[in-house]
Amino acid sequence: MKIKILKDGPYLIEGSIPLYREIMVKYKMLIPERWEKVEKFETKESYALCRCGLSKNKPFCDGSHKKGFNGEETAEDKPFNEIAKKFEGKNFDLLDAKPLCASARFCIKKEGVWEAIKKEENEIEEIKQMVFNCPSGRLVLIDKNGNPVEPNFEKEISILEDNLTGVSSAIWVKGGIPIESSKGFIYEIRNRVTLCRCGKSSNKPFCDGTHLKIKFQDEKYFSGGDKKWII
Structure with missing residues (x-):
């Protein structure tokens, strides 16, 4: 199983990796509580996902990148621990790598x-929920021995819809699937990462939340298509 980034082209998915669509279940206002799978796509052993944001067959590539998409990978190839800031708690600490933020907003629930x-006390399960639902892996819990506390994900990919704002979100890669750069190296393998699918991230291939700023939409679901995704 592997995701290969093609130069100025799509993500080539190899190894029969399952593909789903997930939407947000609302907590309050525009703040989500959790993700919910609403669709499983039919895929082959290998398939290509749109990276430029222009495909008319989203989430799959239809060749629209050939119109002049600049897919240069601008993300620094640095380990998570080098860019993460530590926030200390009583029994667990929180690592926060802000450059990886995909603007999913689970982290701003309540306070x-x-x-x-910082308080922790009896809130650890709620803290875990906020952290584990962070699709980009910007936030990671570690115990006092420095060991990551992570959800047990199967190797799969989800197309995310920020239905609370009416915007299409990132591509969620779960379970430690290797991502190969168009330059030939493998990015740090992580349990949770998000890839850009609007084509406008300043941290390619990773999502930086730009889809919210540009109001990126999968036309099939947000422009006169299937409105059931909008809650």
Whole structure:
């Protein structure tokens, strides 16, 4: 199983990796509580996912990148621990790598995960929920021995819809699937990462939340298509 980034082209998915669509279940206002799978796509052993944001067959590539998409990978190839800031708690600490933020907003529930980790007390399960639902892996819990506390994900990919704002979100890669750069190296293998699918991230291939700023939409679901995704 592997994801290969093609130069100025799509993500080539190899190894029969399952593909789903997930939407947000609302907690309050525009803040989500959890993700919910609403669709499983039919895929072959290998398939290509759109990276430029222009495909008319989203989430799959239809060749629209050939119109002049600049897919240069601009993300620094640095380990997570080198860019993460530590927030200390009583029994657990929180690592926060802000450049990886995909603007999913689970972390701002109630007082926010940064304040919650300081108090911890009886809130650890809620803290875990906020952290584990962070699709980009910007937030990671570690125990006092420095060991990551992570959800047990199967190797799969989810197309995310930020249905609370009416915007299409990132591509969620779960379970430690290797991602090969178009330059030939393998990015740090992680349990949770998000890849850009609007084509406008400043941290390619990873999502940086730009889809919210540009109001990126999968036309099939947000422009006169299937409105059931909008909650």
